[in-house]
Amino acid sequence: MKACDKMFSEEGSWFKGNLHSHTVNSDGRLTPAQSASYYREHGYSFLCLSEHDYYTDLREELDRDDFIILPGLEASTYLITSDDFSNVFDAETLNRGYCDMTFQELMAFRNKNFHFCLKKAHHIHGILGTKEMQKTADADAFTTNQLYPIRVYLNQWNGIAAAQTLSDNLKKKGCFTTYNHPVWSRVDIEDVNGLQGIWAIECYNYDTVNECAEGEDTVFFDTMLRHGTDISCFASDDNHNGGTFQDSFGGFVMVKSEKLDHESIVANLLKGNYYSSNGAVITQWGFRNGEIYVDCENAERVNFICGGNIGSSRTVMMENNIPLQHVSIPLTGLEQYVRIEVKNTLGQTAWTNPIVF
Template sequence: MPFSNRIALPADTPRYKGNLHAHSTVSDGRLTPAEVAADFHAHGYQFLCLSEHDRYTDFSAELDREDFIILPGLEASAVLYDDIHARNRLKVHHMHGILGTDEMVAAAPRRFSHMDYVHPLERFGTWDGLVVAQQLGDYLAAHGCAVTYNHPLWSRIEPYDVLGLKGIFGIEVYNYDTENEGGDGADTVYWDLMLRRGARVGGIAADDSHHVLAFDDMFGGWVVVCAPELTRSAIVRALMAGEYYSSAGPEVRSWGVTDGCAWVDCSPCERVTLVAGGPIGGNRTVIAPAGELMEHAAFELRGTETYVRLECTDARGRRAWTNALFAD
């Protein structure tokens, strides 16, 4: 299938680094919201979503600076318990509601207020996971929020619990906290299963930071957004349009498709992988010669790809993920 020529991340567009998943003392984090924001600002971030469990917060008036903004939001929940008495969690849906663009907020039939509590949806024994996830996502969208899906592997979610979910702009493909806590922070399988079915959904790397002391859960996963200005509306609009990349280390300087060739310019990396929808064998990897690194890779497309995305891996094994471009 043909791909139109497109530069997905133009090199000359403004870039803003942010973390979409962080917790403070408002829920189960160790630091106050002001302390969390100050720490991310000191580490070179330009925006942060304080995504407290089931509690919507808007600290923007208090914590915004000229070079740093807060995205108001929450991490809402739906929980499947084994039964009404034992209440062991079998599965959870954790979904972000991030306050949307100015247009989305104006059109919303209702809005959250600062410190509103959103009671988790509860089910016992069995559930139709997709129906419950859609209900939760629709509720967040009705309050003017842009919606993402978080850490499906950690949440014990099966693919059928999320495949077909509508109205989300992204799914976490890397969660630094759950990766360091228990080795279940890599979620690209769920992402590609969605992409293979034509879902136009982006991949998100995030910290899920709590500033815990037992292990490192800060500054290990982030997004870099191409937006004309550092405002909530501009950042969220770019996120929803997929105009960003995610990273746990490497930088993606620019990438795109030109004359049937997918290419990327990146910081020095050991390997670059083309991930493609379509027939088996569409994925390909370029590996730098031993002892060398590369800053450019290109792949001639075969005409059978339904979508393409790129993963760049540095010498430490850390990855960056572009979003997908779909065939015409």
């Protein structure tokens, strides 16, 4: 994103949404209708039903004046390893080095009496884009209730090529793409560094934060930014609603939009007119008179994370137990980029997207 005086538009209203969720159409426990009602009742305005490797478009059934569905899916590719695949794959597959499965076939394969290791994964969202993006896709665009094949690599892969191919193919179908939970997925930075055309990386995944403490990640985000990748971030739930812990209402995006409809919400996401959060609030931020600033609510600390030289980043903390509402710092002009994290007095965080200089 390029720097401007006010990074959020002055016109429009704030709409809260979850971009990562699962229902009974993959491995969740709620029906799509139950999930939509659940989120609407808790103050959400939009929800992406991102089933595993299964594209759905339930706008006609679930959209309301005050709540909309963003069609999409969470597509996958995996690296699995074993000392001997010869008893489960034919010679042609072994020679090729990969096979394609459906989500159900992969689950059945995992339940076989056969030892293998699920070493790495790329989970990449395809979310239905703007009308122009859909028009460009034309005949290749997704149709509703469409299974998407999972490519499973045997013993070795080119991680960056696998991710790039998956993202590119989803974009050809009229979607914009996200890269999800890299820490949980066990990828190395070499598997993602240099990815092109990914809209955002998941900086906070509420489900895996609770499941295994592997859902909060900005290291991949910053490393990709430092290497020149043009990428934003987003927070989400990745809710399944069936475990021993709560996985709804913990990660979300707040989008500034003139209207609550698919075209407006998606357009404002793509141009960065939003912030990510697990509870903290940002009302405005920007760059003016050589300073980066943020307006926020009840902050205990504000982190200004800067790309560039060691020591470029700074943290401002509240004093005398007086929460911060407005914070600014001067920039040196040597920063590669800057992004902001606001941590409130309840320990919750909000993340801006990066301004790139």
